[in-house]
Amino acid sequence: MRRAATSAAHRLDRVSTEIRTVEAGELQLWGRSVGVAFLVPPGPEADEEGRRHDPPPPGRAWAAVDGERFVGNCATLQRTVTLPAAAGRDCPVAAMAAVTAVGVHPSHRRQGILSRMMGAMLQDARDRGEPLAGLEASESVIYGRYGFGVATFAAKREIATARGAFVSPVAPADVRIVDPDEASKTIPGLFAESIRRVPGQVDRPETVWERYVFADPSDWRRGRSANFYAVAPDGYAIYRSEDLPGGDAARLHLREVCAATPGAEAGLWRFLLDVDLVEEIVAFPRPVLDPLAPRLADPRRLRTTMLTDFLWLRVLDTAAVLGARGYRSAGRLVIAVDGPDDPATGTWVLDAGPDGASCTRARRGTSADLRLGLSELATLLLGTLPASALASAGRVVEERSGAIDEADVLFRAGPVAPFDMTTF
């Protein structure tokens, strides 16, 4: 009896855990808290690792505080994400609250702390006028309940370089292998230019390049070489090498290959596939529809060893994001977004065309053409999956005959499928 009373009191304590923003002087404590949920015990090593990471911007880190102790944590970073473009245009960009460092201590799990922290982060992003939130999910079952939907998928690919002949010859890119200092002067600009042709790409502020790419600490390499930076006039590749058993040959771990045009990317691939002493290239993340595959004379040799969700988006301002993305054809759809009492739900009239789009709240009584939830809206926004695929899975309902076909055409992403290669 006494025991039961104690444990009830304990539970009550935990329910009263406070969610609040973190002060600048609390960032070390907060960093330690982040480590715990990701199985890094608090201590000097965790502190050292914490110093390598970019601190969250002021007012954008939250803690769940139980008494004096931090038992949960999260933050949002100011980022942008590219949206599908109209024909012949660059991708427009939208501000995105990039949700990161989400964790709840094992001692406090499943008591609703994540739900409360998510509520705080999404409201803060709305208050700042950010129309989207985004994240990468440690587990794909967690975030749909908060209205996030898969916006990009990523594949892991492997290819034996001896099987890398192209159907039509392509000259290797005019590449220079440069040191980190020189790389830091050219690569960020090439990246920024290249991502404007791909929807779903998250931007990289300077500190991200410095801390997560060019700093390249040796204990992040997992037995592989330091980064190689291969820079061409209109693209670049970043990779590490790993000696294969026996030591006569190597495997390249390709972190990214990024180019301003499909031809420039093909030239970079030709260069990579011809590096001497290399038997195999392993590349992650790669687009699901890999532009390398149709170039290969023996496409089956480009093996997919993993396929995963990558970027998840949550629409916070439906009118802003549907109005901002580009469309390659004209159409009008009334879209009912079902869900909780939320500024992004309700019925919306989308009037879109190649020269621009408007999205406004529908007048009361307007009948919907399509009915869906917030997660499906996020997936449609980038054209990640066609409306018909979501409808077949029972996740989009056609309220007017023909509306699914129209949505398939209207929401098509364009020549390059959505893809993101930036973690945050």
Ligand SMILES: CC(C)(COP(=O)(O)OP(=O)(O)OC[C@H]1O[C@@H](n2cnc3c(N)ncnc32)[C@H](O)[C@@H]1OP(=O)(O)O)[C@@H](O)C(=O)NCCC(=O)NCCS
């Ligand atoms: C994932 C994590 C943050 C969840 O925190 P939490 O405070 O336990 O979550 P909540 O209690 O707010 O859960 C809310 C809902 O999500 C569900 N849920 C939370 N985590 C889940 C998981 N990993 N798998 C399945 N369901 C999960 C809960 O069951 C609950 O469902 P309900 O609303 O139907 O009751 C926490 O388990 C954690 O820190 N894990 C390790 C680090 C990690 O994976 N972080 C996420 C990085 S993207």
